[in-house]
Amino acid sequence: MALKVNASIGTVDTRAVGTQWTTGDQIGISTMGTEGQTRYNNMEYIYSEDTGFRALSDNIYFQDKEEVVTFHAYYPFSGEQEEVPAPVEKTITADDQTAANQPEIDFLYASGATASSSEPTVNFTGDHAFAHRMSQITLTFIEGSDMDFGGSISYTLGDLKMDGTFNPLDGTATADDDATATSLTVNLTEVQPTSGSYIAPSLILFPQEVASIPITVTVGGQDYTGTLSVKDGKLQSGNNYTWKITVSKTDISVGKAEIKNWETVDNGGTTATM
Secondary structure, eight states, X not given: XXXXXXXXXXXXXXXXXXXXXXXXXXXXXXEOSOOSSOOOOSEEEXXXXXXXXXXXXXOOBOSOTTOEEEEEXXXXXXXXXXXOOOOEEEEOOGGGGSTTTGGGGOOEEEEEEEEESSSOEEEEOGGGSBEEOSEEEEEEEEEOXXXXXXXXXXXXXXXEOOEEEEETTTTEEEEOTTOOOEEEEEEEESOOOBTTEEEOOOEEEXXXXXXXXXXXXXXXXXXXXXXXXXXGGEEOTTEEEEEEEEEOSSEEEEOOEEEEETEEXXXXXXXXXX
16 A cells, blocks of 8 residues: 655645745655554655645555554655655855745654555644744834835845754754854845835744844945844744834834744844944
8 A cells, every 4th residue: 555645834835935835846755763564764755736745756655554654754855765864964045045946945844644554644734744944034124214225125144154954854954053154145126115114035044043133234325234133042943033124214223023933933123223
């Protein structure tokens, strides 16, 4: 009997970039701690809007009619099928933050789902759904007094570690301890504020300890600086940290920070000045 796969991300079928599983998405599925006959490593399954997830080449088959098998899975697929996947090492750049590339750094992990020959569908849903293992930052820019974003702005976040590792075996994602903190610059074009407010596309970063993040916002060639205070002094796995940043001719005001689901962290505010 071949395994059938049903998978969701969190409580809804959404990814970091705000889309459902997309045709061509590939996950790796392995059996967990089994003492039975059904043992598989890193079997590649691919998603189609028409059929859901199916084996890309070789199916997982139950070898024992009575055996209940526990599975874990991760996204995106890496390594070779039937071989234990190695940790994925990655240096995040601005190019990784585009809508097209960001899903490749939105590392997901699911575990604990079971299936058997008599009930061959493994449901990576509910408590066993895929969970985001990275951290997310979402910034809302607000036009302050005498400020006009003029269709484009840019901002730079500093003191962040961009080198990190994702382990497909246990879903751990973390910045490298010995990595050098650096900066990330994002250029925003076609900025169209609504009632003077603009929500920038979210960033995905490795979880890491960081008490505060310096920010520089550039509007019309003028730099405005401030500081984002991070709740609990760390970017934690699965959390979306949000700040509201008001940019005025004289300064920047950063509001309270929140955590949303992903789990959104409201981190309050700060003021950035010229």
